[in-house]
Amino acid sequence: MRNKVKNIILTALQNLQEKEGFLPFSDFDIKRPENEEHGDYSANVALKSAKSLKQNPRDIAETIKKEILSIDKEGIFEKIEIAGAGFLNFFLSDSFFSKSLNEAIEKKDKFGSSNIGNKKRVLVEFISANPTGELHLGHGRGAFFGDALCNILSFLGYEVTREFYVNDAKASTQIQELGKTALGKGEAYKTEKLQEKIEKIKDLLKDAKDEAEAGSLLAKELLEDIKDIVENKLNIKFDNWFSEQKELYDTKKVDQVYEFLKSKGLIYEKEGAEWIALSRYEDSEDRVILRSDQKKSPTYLLPDIAYHKNKIERGYDKLINIWGADHQGHVKSMQAVMKIFGFENKLDIFITQMVSLKEEGEKFKLSKRKGKIVSLKWLVDEVGLDPARFFYLLKSIDTQMEFDICLAKEQSDKNPVFYVQYAHARIASIFKKAEKEGFSLSESLFDISLCKKEEERKLAFEVLKFPEIVEDISFLYNVQNLAHYTLNLAKKFHSFYNSCRVLGNEDESIDKNRLLLAKATKQTIKNALSLMGVSAPEKM
RNA sequence: GUCCUCGUAGCAUAGUGGAUAAUGCAACUGCCUUCUAAGCAGUAGAUCGCAGGUUCGAAUCCUGCCGAGGACGCCA
Numbered sequence: 001m002r003n004k005v006k007n008i009i010l011t012a013l014q015n016l017q018e019k020e021g022f023l024p025f026s027d028f029d030i031k032r033p034e035n036e037e038h039g040d041y042s043a044n045v046a047l048k049s050a051k052s053l054k055q056n057p058r059d060i061a062e063t064i065k066k067e068i069l070s071i072d073k074e075g076i077f078e079k080i081e082i083a084g085a086g087f088l089n090f091f092l093s094d095s096f097f098s099k100s101l102n103e104a105i106e107k108k109d110k111f112g113s114s115n116i117g118n119k120k121r122v123l124v125e126f127i128s129a130n131p132t133g134e135l136h137l138g139h140g141r142g143a144f145f146g147d148a149l150c151n152i153l154s155f156l157g158y159e160v161t162r163e164f165y166v167n168d169a170k171a172s173t174q175i176q177e178l179g180k181t182a183l184g185k186g187e188a189y190k191t192e193k194l195q196e197k198i199e200k201i202k203d204l205l206k207d208a209k210d211e212a213e214a215g216s217l218l219a220k221e222l223l224e225d226i227k228d229i230v231e232n233k234l235n236i237k238f239d240n241w242f243s244e245q246k247e248l249y250d251t252k253k254v255d256q257v258y259e260f261l262k263s264k265g266l267i268y269e270k271e272g273a274e275w276i277a278l279s280r281y282e283d284s285e286d287r288v289i290l291r292s293d294q295k296k297s298p299t300y301l302l303p304d305i306a307y308h309k310n311k312i313e314r315g316y317d318k319l320i321n322i323w324g325a326d327h328q329g330h331v332k333s334m335q336a337v338m339k340i341f342g343f344e345n346k347l348d349i350f351i352t353q354m355v356s357l358k359e360e361g362e363k364f365k366l367s368k369r370k371g372k373i374v375s376l377k378w379l380v381d382e383v384g385l386d387p388a389r390f391f392y393l394l395k396s397i398d399t400q401m402e403f404d405i406c407l408a409k410e411q412s413d414k415n416p417v418f419y420v421q422y423a424h425a426r427i428a429s430i431f432k433k434a435e436k437e438g439f440s441l442s443e444s445l446f447d448i449s450l451c452k453k454e455e456e457r458k459l460a461f462e463v464l465k466f467p468e469i470v471e472d473i474s475f476l477y478n479v480q481n482l483a484h485y486t487l488n489l490a491k492k493f494h495s496f497y498n499s500c501r502v503l504g505n506e507d508e509s510i511d512k513n514r515l516l517l518a519k520a521t522k523q524t525i526k527n528a529l530s531l532m533g534v535s536a537p538e539k540m
Numbered sequence: 541g542u543c544c545u546c547g548u549a550g551c552a553u554a555g556u557g558g559a560u561a562a563u564g565c566a567a568c569u570g571c572c573u574u575c576u577a578a579g580c581a582g583u584a585g586a587u588c589g590c591a592g593g594u595u596c597g598a599a600u601c602c603u604g605c606c607g608a609g610g611a612c613g614c615c616a
Contacts, residue, residue, distance in 0.1 A: 035559065044558060050596080057596085084559055085596065130616060173615055273614055284543075284612090291614040300616045328544050329611045353545060354609060394564090395553065398545060400609055402552075411552095413578090416564055422578050430575050476556060484554055487563065498571095498580040518575095540578070 001100045002468045004076060005041050005090060006030050012067040013045070032465065039081065039089030040461065046086040057086025064088060097448045100464050105446065105520050112466045112527050116474065117158030123311055124150050126322035127230065128165040131219040132178050132189045135229055135376040137403060141352035142322045143376070144392040144533070147236045148479050149320070151531045156474050161316075163240045164230070165307065168219050169249055170212040171297050179215025183208070191373075197221050216245070233380050235533060248306045254298060257306040258289070266340070276301070281336035305337050312343055319347045322397075325354050350477065352397040357404075374403075383412035386534045390417035393483040393532050416487055420525060421537055423490035423497075427522040428538040430502050434515055437503065446516040450509065455496040460517055462492045463524050470531070486528045493521050 009030075028045035046061035053060060061082045068080060078091040104111045126146030129139050146162070154160045169175060180186030182198050182205055198205070201221055208214035223241075230236050248254050261267050266277050272292030279286050289302040311319055323330070331349050338347045357374060380388050391411065395401050404411070451457050469485045472478070502514040526536040 029556070029558085031556085031558085033559075034562080038559065042559085047558075047596080087559075128616095132616095167616060177615085271614090288614045293614075297614090299614060304616085325545075325610050327611085327616080330616085331544085351545075351610095356609075399553075400546060404552090411565095414565060418578055419564080422576080426576055426579085428576095433575050472556075478554095478556080480554070484563070487554095491563085494579055495581090497575085498577095501575075503575055540576075 001092075001096075001464050002030055002041065004096075008068060008072060008076060009043060009045065009064070009088075012064055012071060015071065016063065016067050033089070038083060038087065040092045041090045043088045043090070044086075046082075046088060050086065058082055061086045061088050094447075094449045097460065097464075098446055101446045101448070101460055101517070101520055104463060104466075105516060105523070108523060109527060109530075111520075111523055112470050113155045113157070114467065114471065115157035116471065117153060117156045119157060119159050120317040121159045121161070121315065122153055122318045122320060123161045123163055123314070123316040124153075124320045124322070125163045125165055125311075127236075128167070128323075129226060130167050130174060131223040131226065132174055133191065133222065134193065134373070135226060136373050137355045137357070137376060137379060138324055138352070140376050140379065140388070140392050141355065141397055141401075142324060143230070143234055143236060144389050145350075145352065145397050145479055146322045147234075148393055148482065148532050149322075149473075149477065151533065152470055152473050152479070152482070155470060155531060158474075161240065162236070162238045163242050164238045166223060166241055166243045167300075168216060168223070169244045169303060170216050171249065172244075172300065175215035175219055176211045177215070178218055179208070179211035179213065182214040182218045183211060185211070194218075194222075197225075229377050233377055233385070235385060242307070244303055244307070247310070248303050253306045253310060254303050257309055258298075258302060260309075261289075261305070261340075264340070276305075278333055278336040281339040283332045283336040287333060301333065304334070308334065308337055308347070309341060312341055312346075317346070321347065321349045323349060323351055325351055327351065348477075350397060353400040356400060356402050379408065382408050383415070386421070387412045387415035387417050389532060389534050390415060390420075390483060394480055396478065396480045417534060418540070419494075420486045420490040420529065421535070422540055423493045424522055424525045424529075424536045425538060425540040426497060427493070427518045427525075430515070430518055431522075434503060434511075439503075439511070439515060441512060441515060441519070444512045444516060446520070447513060450513045451517075453496075453500050455492070455499045456514070456517060459489075459492045459496045459521060462489050463517075463520050465489075466524050466528060482528060482532060486525060486532075489521065489525060489528070493518075493525075 028043055028048050030041050030043050033039060033042045046057040046064060049055075049060055050057040065080045065082060065088060069077070074096065075093050076096045078093040080091070081089040083089050107113075124146055126142045127135070127139055129135055135143075150160045150162050167174065174188075177186060177188040181188050181190055181194065197218060201217060204217050205214050208217060227241065230238065258267075261276060266280070267274055267289070268277065269275070273288045274290035274296070275286045276289045277286050287301055288299050289305075290296045290298055308319070321334070328351050331351070334349065335344070335347065338344050383391075394416070446460075448457065448460060451460065465485070466489075469481055473481060496517075500514060502518060503511050505511050505514075529536045
């Protein structure tokens with residue numbers, strides 16, 4: 001709906017340019033004003049163009065308004081007003097409105113989807129927790145954000161691959177440290193749970209020829225747990241579990257990328273180690289890629305470079321990495337690496353901020369290496385998957401969220417997800433009744449002019465906002481807007497429900513019209529929740 | 541010390557430079573013999589951390605300060 005409005009404005013601007021050499025801004029916003037007196041949509045194109053055109057914005061708006069009305073053959077607009085400093089306020093016609101809602105009903109579970117992604121291939125790397133422990137509350141941010149983002153991008157016609165990078169390289173310090181712990185020679189990553197795992201595979205460990213192999217065995221065991229939780233508890237299905245050891249070391253890709261960088265003259269020796277000159281590519285400093293130890297073992301960076309080179313070689317149009325806050329220092333380095341390969345602007349990196357814990361008024365920091373750890377599994381078991389997902393998805397990933405363990409249970413009872421799900425269940429119940437009474441909606445069409453109550457129109461308009469929300473997220477990555485949208489939609493529905501009787505009106509055409517509106521609402525809630533990985537129950 | 545993110549009502553959070561700052565929880569007042577009260581209607585509650593600047597217009601952009609968290613390893 002918004003795109004139609006935008007297109008007609010753009011056409012009008014183009015006409016004006018051809019006719020009168022009028023050159024307004026084509027970069028403007030179309031918004032839904034909060035105040036309904038300001039129309040269904042408003043555009044600030046005249047305000048934006050005022051400066052370059054050196055004209056009064058209201059005069060510009062007047063010119064644009066005339067042109068739009070003259071080309072509006074479809075009758076999209078009821079009227080266009082000029083208000084304030086020079087806003088163009090658009091009021092949609094009933095026929096356009098009704099037509100849009102009928103299209104929405106027609107599309108069913110495809111309502112909101114589109115092909116703007118044009119089958120572009122996107123690789124999204126997320127969670128990528130180290131196989132040295134459990135998933136904790138902090139991982140939940142990247143997990144749910146990443147999963148919902150992938151769903152949305154697929155919905156819009158992108159070809160999305162979900163990938164989990166497994167840092168299981170035997171050459172890495174963390175696997176060797178893990179191995180030491182496994183063989184009783186160290187304390188790293190030691191927890192009760194790890195101790196159980198070591199006990200479980202003690203026969204295998206006996207045959208391990210060194211720490212690296214012991215670590216690798218234990219990591220494999222831990223990864224199985226992580227996989228199980230991700231797939232079965234969090235309900236996230238990855239396309240690839242990309243093993244650093246198998247895909248990068250065993251295939252010699254790490255060696256190859258080292259040779260490649262060396263041939264480019266980017267590697268030099270200093271203090272017994274080998275460095276890569278990333279500062280030439282706008283990183284803040286050069287980084288070590290081979291340590292000064294006897295084996296000249298690689299740091300995390302070298303395989304990571306090989307990994308990103310591999311991603312590029314797999315032919316993706318866009319790469320998205322979702323990392324925890326502790327990786328923020330790594331962002332510049334990775335972007336520098338992309339420049340070396342000539343793929344700048346193809347990689348977007350999102351940093352999820354920390355989750356802090358509030359318990360009896362005190363704050364605990366969540367860190368992988370120290371302090372109190374609360375596992376994600378615990379949370380999901382405690383509050384349920386739907387409330388957990390909704391709770392995380394309501395918040396933008398770059399605010400540090402505070403989590404109150406004591407309120408975890410309470411959070412689950414008061415979780416806004418139920419407000420949304422309840423709306424869906426209520427509609428389902430109306431349809432059960434309608435079915436009993438023998439209503440048939442086949443060949444019925446929604447007609448907004450039959451909506452005499454304000455609540456009906458507001459609900460219909462909110463439903464039609466859904467495709468706009470989803471489309472915006474694919475550009476702005478503000479996934480939290482989807483959760484907030486479902487709340488708004490549910491609010492409009494509950495309000496409608498209380499003021500408008502759906503069944504049993506004197507005039508049966510009102511019943512049918514309201515049933516159609518309810519049907520569109522139900523489908524929209526279901527589609528939106530499904531993108532978030534949240535269920536839409538038929539009854540509660 | 542340098543760099544990154546954040547600071548919005550009692551709490552948790554929305555808010556693509558636009559019009560009267562929004563939602564949930566908590567508080568207060570009403571509303572169930574009719575489709576689910578896990579709901580609705582209403583009231584109260586915000587110097588958008590502080591101070592400057594840019595702009596026709598700033599919660600939003602810039603600078604400085606204060607506060608919170610994170611990163612500054614040859615850990616990943």
